[in-house]
Amino acid sequence: MFIVKNKETDNLSDSHGAQKKTQLKKIVLVGNPNVGKSAIFNCLTGSYTVVSNYPGTTVEVYRGKFKIDNQNFEIVDTPGMYALTSMTEEEKVARNILLEEKPDIVIHVIDAKNIERMLSLTLQLIEAGQSIILVLNMIDELEKSDIKININALKSELKIPIIETIGTSGKGIKELKTAIIDYKIKTNNFIINYDKLEIALSRLKSSINIGQNFSTRSIGALILMEDEDIIDKTIDSESDKQIINNIITEAKSDYNEPLNYIITLKRMETVKKILKYVLEPNYSVKLSIRNFLSKITMHPVYGVPILFIILYFGLYKFVGVFGAGTLVDFLENTVFDKYINPFFIKLFDILIPWAFLQDLFTGEYGIFTLGLRYSFGIILPIVTVFFFVFAVIEDSGYLPRLAMLVDNLFKKIGLSGRAVIPMVLGLGCDTMATMVTRTLPTKRERIISTILLSLAIPCSAQLGVILAIFEGKNSALLVWAIVMGLVFLLIGYLTSKLFPGEKPVFYMEIPPLRLPKISNVIVKTLSRINWYLKEILPVFLIASVLIWLGQVSRIFDMLLFILKFPMKWLGLPEEAGKVFLFGFFRRDYGAAGLYDLKKTGLIDTTQIVVASIALTLFLPCVAQFLITIKERGIKTGIGISIFILFFSFITAFAVNFIIRSMGVNL
Amino acid sequence: MKCSLCGYEFDISESSSACSSCPMNKSCTLLRCPNCGYEFPKEPEWLEKLTKLFKGKKNGRINS
Numbered sequence: 001m002f003i004v005k006n007k008e009t010d011n012l013s014d015s016h017g018a019q020k021k022t023q024l025k026k027i028v029l030v031g032n033p034n035v036g037k038s039a040i041f042n043c044l045t046g047s048y049t050v051v052s053n054y055p056g057t058t059v060e061v062y063r064g065k066f067k068i069d070n071q072n073f074e075i076v077d078t079p080g081m082y083a084l085t086s087m088t089e090e091e092k093v094a095r096n097i098l099l100e101e102k103p104d105i106v107i108h109v110i111d112a113k114n115i116e117r118m119l120s121l122t123l124q125l126i127e128a129g130q131s132i133i134l135v136l137n138m139i140d141e142l143e144k145s146d147i148k149i150n151i152n153a154l155k156s157e158l159k160i161p162i163i164e165t166i167g168t169s170g171k172g173i174k175e176l177k178t179a180i181i182d183y184k185i186k187t188n189n190f191i192i193n194y195d196k197l198e199i200a201l202s203r204l205k206s207s208i209n210i211g212q213n214f215s216t217r218s219i220g221a222l223i224l225m226e227d228e229d230i231i232d233k234t235i236d237s238e239s240d241k242q243i244i245n246n247i248i249t250e251a252k253s254d255y256n257e258p259l260n261y262i263i264t265l266k267r268m269e270t271v272k273k274i275l276k277y278v279l280e281p282n283y284s285v286k287l288s289i290r291n292f293l294s295k296i297t298m299h300p301v302y303g304v305p306i307l308f309i310i311l312y313f314g315l316y317k318f319v320g321v322f323g324a325g326t327l328v329d330f331l332e333n334t335v336f337d338k339y340i341n342p343f344f345i346k347l348f349d350i351l352i353p354w355a356f357l358q359d360l361f362t363g364e365y366g367i368f369t370l371g372l373r374y375s376f377g378i379i380l381p382i383v384t385v386f387f388f389v390f391a392v393i394e395d396s397g398y399l400p401r402l403a404m405l406v407d408n409l410f411k412k413i414g415l416s417g418r419a420v421i422p423m424v425l426g427l428g429c430d431t432m433a434t435m436v437t438r439t440l441p442t443k444r445e446r447i448i449s450t451i452l453l454s455l456a457i458p459c460s461a462q463l464g465v466i467l468a469i470f471e472g473k474n475s476a477l478l479v480w481a482i483v484m485g486l487v488f489l490l491i492g493y494l495t496s497k498l499f500p501g502e503k504p505v506f507y508m509e510i511p512p513l514r515l516p517k518i519s520n521v522i523v524k525t526l527s528r529i530n531w532y533l534k535e536i537l538p539v540f541l542i543a544s545v546l547i548w549l550g551q552v553s554r555i556f557d558m559l560l561f562i563l564k565f566p567m568k569w570l571g572l573p574e575e576a577g578k579v580f581l582f583g584f585f586r587r588d589y590g591a592a593g594l595y596d597l598k599k600t601g602l603i604d605t606t607q608i609v610v611a612s613i614a615l616t617l618f619l620p621c622v623a624q625f626l627i628t629i630k631e632r633g634i635k636t637g638i639g640i641s642i643f644i645l646f647f648s649f650i651t652a653f654a655v656n657f658i659i660r661s662m663g664v665n666l
Numbered sequence: 667m668k669c670s671l672c673g674y675e676f677d678i679s680e681s682s683s684a685c686s687s688c689p690m691n692k693s694c695t696l697l698r699c700p701n702c703g704y705e706f707p708k709e710p711e712w713l714e715k716l717t718k719l720f721k722g723k724k725n726g727r728i729n730s
Binding site for chain 1: 672
């Protein structure tokens, strides 16, 4: 027997009333993206489907009809949604369908093996007073995993029908149809306890319009999360809006974190409590270990030593000592110096009789002797090991935890944990990272992160070469690291004062912490190496040609002559000028130049520190410079570059002065 | 396609819409997560074929 609830009554009482409806019964499919909603939709409807854009959007919505025992149903397949708090256009459409089309049954489809991440939406739908059938899809994949779900325990916790399916094969569809036809509306007493927010929720009840398809409790929670769309839809009068603002402000004063975060956290805690009874014991133990590890990686105190351990072993030991030390040493000094370079020098001696043209290929800055050597002998081994470490970190799920860990620190410099995305990407390539800054929500954050990327974030190749340059000189490396850290914090802090604005808010769904899969790590590493080689090879080769042209036309010598003066002020030899010229083509190209310079023995340890600081802080490469202008506008872009030019030399000068006058022996 | 940072699952067409305003999107080989903006390189075709071949062998057959 199919009974349809009366929304008005339900809304007032937050319970599931019962009244029969005569029109076509509507079923709405909801769930995260890629959980198999469409497969379930196709199993129910067969071939009858109408696709149309949701009014006023470009989001496609699939509608179909089907029959069970001579009873007709309309079914809507909604775009993927993570929560009722709508962030993307797709989520807005999915929520609007629930709000406006008032479905008789909502089928929430989840990927069974990811129940921990997806159950929160089920709780929100129950809270919203929807008549739900929970579909645990892809149970074949669940069976292959180490997770065991006790369906009866889950049913008794949630008090809703639960069906197991495999959408792709149609398994469980018969049971789903039976559940639809037998659906009985019952009062569901399940509630999420929001602690202190309960007072605000009960105060909100009187100001919320009845007539919504969501319960007042659910609407109240969305209002506390400051969902503008919901506030506009549910609050009519200005005086009510004022009352609501006061309630929100009072509720906020009880917490240091945004209410959105608090509510999301409470829901996650509730999910964890439920899963304690629902997941088989062995998995619960595994889950609690995983949760413990997950928590300490984000903990403001314990998370820091973990970060340092990762940096020490991942970056210093593996990228610096092994990649930039052992591998580069072998490729440079054995493969290139003994075999490849002599081979090409001999070959071009035979092929080209003119010395000036030979220089283009095998001269000091030749395509083979410099461009290819830098690309394959120095940069490639470093980025390969860096991308490997990065893939391990990425696949383990540590990156979003890093974002949460640094969120508080970043807030002090006007950024939020969200800025970790461009900062981490900057370690791969600062140009790409500068483009990603556009995803930051405020102009202020975009400007601060662009400056910090141009100034204090070395790309992986540059970082690797710098670690190689400092090999065996730990105190020198420490000075470099301290100066970079201080510059990052100081410039961030000063810039945030220069561009005042509200404290940024940051939320992020945290995927589970897991052991990295070696196949994923290999695929990610190879994909990045493939991408990187495509990016750098042409630039390195073009740089060799341009330097050769500069040499032939004497422009290169003229620029080196000009750079002689700042080099002198920094206490560096004249030859260091070319390193900075290289650096403007690409940061890693400049770092490779510094590596070469160190090999000649022309600079001592203090000079290495000073040159490394100046080079890391120095102007971004040509590509990053152009992208900065494109992203931030010509005035801001040039302003940032002029500031960086002077700041890099002044900082390096100050470090040189302090070290020399204190007589510190590095 | 699954974002390595936030875990959002999306397909390539969603990724290209996330960077449609970028002037480099025609020649760019990176994929951008429409949820958090994180960028990562697309698996090259040769690697995709190699992975399929490897998986095929592992399952006792060779893909042609």
